[in-house]
Amino acid sequence: MHSFEYRNGALHCEGVNLDTLVDEVGTPAYVYSKATILDHYRRLSEGMSELDCLICYATKANSNIAVLNLLAGEGSGFDIVSGGELFRIKKAGGDPGKCTFAGVGKTREEIEMGLDAGILSFNAESEAEVEFINQVAGEKGVVAPIALRVNPNVDAKTHKYISTGKSENKFGIDFESIAGAYERASQLEHVKIRGLQMHIGSQLTSVGPFEEAVKKVVPFVQQLKDLYDIEFFSIGGGIGIVYNDSLASGVMSWWEGQEEKPLTVEEYAQALVPLLKPLDMKIILEPGRFMVGNAGIMITEVLYEKRGSAKTFKIVDAGMNDLIRPALYEGHHDIVPIKEPATASTEEKVDIVGPVCESGDFFAQDRPLPSVESGDRIAVLSAGAYGFVMASNYNSRPFPPEILIDGEEVHTIRPRQSYEELIETEIIPR
C-alpha cells in the first residue's frame, strides 16, 4: 500500500494533495486513508483464511462511524468496551450479532443494552461480573452468551501501560483459577458459555508472546470444548505496527519496517494457524491498531520558533489534547513536512511542542527534522489508532476535524468543533 507519499513536492493521501486539503479544512486535522484500512482488513482476513476466523475490530482504536461503516461493509465484527461503542456499531450499520463486549466494569445498563442488541458474547473478566450478568439476564428472562477472559500470565514485552496479560494487570481471570470459574459459570441458569477470550497486550512487535500464550491456553480450550461445547476462542488483538521510519520504509505500510521490525500477517499466521487449526472452532481476532494505525495522520501547522539556551522549540497548533500518545506512553510518531524537503536540506534537532500549558505537551523531543518555518505544515504519522479517540477538550480546545480520503474524494467525517459546540451542553444554574 502506498497511501501516504510525496508527489509533485507535497505529501499526498491516496489522490489528494494534503497541502491543498488543509488550505480548506485548516489545522490541526486528522486524515485517514480508506484504501489502507480496507487493505489491512483484507490482508489479515486472507492471511487467516485457513481458519474459521472472525475479525472483531477493536472499536476503541478509531470509532468514527464512517470507519466502522467501512469495516461493517467488509463483514467485520466488532470488539466493544462500552454502551457508547455498541450504540456506534448500530448507527454504523454493524451487526451486533458479531460483537464481543469486553471490559472489566460493565454496568447494568450496558449489560441490558448488549442483551437487547443480541451480541455474540459478553467477555467477562471476573466471577462477580459473570454472576451479575446472570442476574440481569434472569431479570429479563433471557440467557446471556458469555466467554471468560483468561489472563495467561505471559509477558507481552510492550509498554507497561498497554500490557494486559500479566498476573499483576487488572484484566481477566488468572490461569490457575479459570477452570473453577468455568465450572461455577456452567451452573448458572441465565448464562450460556460460548467461548474463551484472552488479550495479552497492545503494540506487540514479535510473534513470540502470542505464540507462547496460545500454546499455553490451547489445551485448556480443548478441555472447554469437550466439557461445555464452546464455539470460539478469541486470541485478542495486539498486532504491532511500524512507528519508526514508516514513510521512508514503504510509505506507512506496517509490513515494511526497517529498524522496527513489525509483525507481518504472514509471520503471525505461520506461527498461530498450526496451533489453532486442530481446535476446529471459530477463532476470533480483535485487532485495532493494526487496522487503522498507519491509515491515519494528524496534520498541524508550525506557529512559532523559540530558540532557548538548551533547545529549539517549534510550537505547533496541535496539542496533547489532540494526540496524547507521546505524553502518555512516550509514544514515538514520525513527523514529516507536508512540503517535500529538498534532498540536500539540512536537519536540525528540535522539540515539536503544542500550545497546552503542560510540559508533557510534546510530539517529539530532540528530534532531527528537516527545517520547518512558521506557517509550514507537518504531519504526525501513524496517528489513525488511539489518536482522535483519545482527544479531549483540555484547555477548551475544540476537537479537530476527521477527514476520510477515498481516491480523489475528500469526505469530512467529522467537522471541526465550534466554540458554540464546545459549551453547548453546559448550564449556568439560575
Ligand code: LLP
Ligand atoms: N482486545 C482487547 C480486549 C483490548 O483491550 C484491546 C486494546 C484490543 C483488543 C486491541 O488492541 P490493539 O490491536 O489495538 O493493540 N491507547 C493505547 C492502546 C490501548 C489498548 C487497549 N486495549 C495506545 O495508544 O497505545
